Amino acid sequence: VSRQVQRGLNLREEIERPKFLERLPVYRSLADQVTVIQGTPEESAKAIFVQLRGVGRPIADIF
Structure with missing residues (x-):
């Protein structure tokens, strides 16, 4: 999340973190x-x- 927030796209960590955590199982399943x-x-x-x-x-x- 920190890396995404640093991209300068007006992203806020408190908004992006829950989205990332929700998507994490999908990311892990694909990374296998x-x-x-x-x-x-x-x-x-x-x-x-x-x-x-x-x-x-x-x-x-x-x-």
Whole structure:
């Protein structure tokens, strides 16, 4: 929250902190996915897409 407040967007910590704490479980669930690729951006996107398929239903195919 401190980092966001320091961005100069007139954010106030007492308002932003509750929002961050409410969203934290979502952030943590998404951060569990790590993909390390040495390849093209297209190969990286495909690998991430395949990994995320196991998490939930994809919105659309990207390739």
